[in-house]
Amino acid sequence: MRPIHLTNAGGRDATVQYGNLPTEPSPPLGVPGKRVHFQxxxxxxxxxxxxxxxxxxxxxxxxxLVDGDPEVDLERVGRRIGNTQLVYLTSGGEVIYSAPQVLEVVYAPDGSERERRTPADALANTNVEEPVRYTGRLFTRAEVVRRFVFRRTVQLVHSDGLTFDYLFDMARELDAKDSVVLLGTGPKGALPLVFQTNGTPYRAFLEGRVRDDSYQLLMHLSNMELKLPEGAGS
Known part of the structure; x- marks a missing residue:
């Protein structure tokens, strides 16, 4: 579990936890009753x-190649490979012994190069002094699944009685409206969420589900919006 600092609809902030959703184990591969060994x-x-x-x-x-096998080293091809190490090569195939300088290339929509620049670090912003904002911008569940591609979903969880009440009220309000709310960072909540330094920036949509005295608060993460091409019908 990792911490996230966020506000609710009333502007009250709290630090709660989030984690991945539980998943079913993958089906076993191979012959029944025997373990698979990868080599x-x-x-x-x-x-x-x-x-x-x-x-x-x-x-x-x-x-x-037809007449013989000049590409096959009979003494070495087919040997098992154990532990390996990653090395970086130049365009000429030489080993690089010091870290290369990274250059960010920005392209225009038509594919032409717009600019080259040194990349700047994008700092994480989900557990800092400025909380993740509850923007109040609502989307129905049916609308949001047609407009955005969700890359990942995490679940918000409480750590004590106070955070249980805090999250339960958020989930109950959203569930009653059959809607999800957009979350954002920055003073006005207009910036995307970055969970780790230089990580992918995401739009976050908070969905609540309530059953009796239990709740589930899901944060759906998206970095892609679906749009019709210009001139296409609705």
Whole structure:
């Protein structure tokens, strides 16, 4: 569970917890009664890659592949691969020993390059002094599922009696209206939610469900809105 600082419809703020929804275990793979063991094997060596074969046999080496197996290193191909390490290479295939400089390229809608810039860190903003805002902008459940693509859903949970009442009232109000409310960050709640530094910014929609004395408060996260192309009918 991770903390999130947010306000309710009345502007009162509190820090509560959120976490992933429980999921069903995936169906087992393989033969019934036997465990599946995953293993990686070496498929090719550097001498079997296109550049090496082209340098040795010429660009048109297809006949050599038919007549023999020049791309196969019989001593090494097929060996089991154990632990590996990630390395970065230059465009020339040389190993990079220091971190490369990252450059952010911005493209216009027509695909042309607009600008190049050094990327700035996007700081997390869901558990800071400025709380996540309950904007009051409501969407019906039927409307929101047709307009937005939800990438992830997390559940808000209480940690004591006070936060139970706080979240239960929010869920009951939303459930009674059959609606979800847009959440946002910043002084006016107009900014998206960023859960970790340099993480994906999301729009958040809060949905409440109530049954007797229990509640479920779901936060649906989206970074894509569905829109009709210009000139298309409604």
């Amino acid at each position: 990686r094997y070496l498929a090719a060596t550097e001498s079997g890659l296109h550049e090496a074969l082209a340098a040795q046999l010429g660009e048109d080496y297809y006949q050599a």
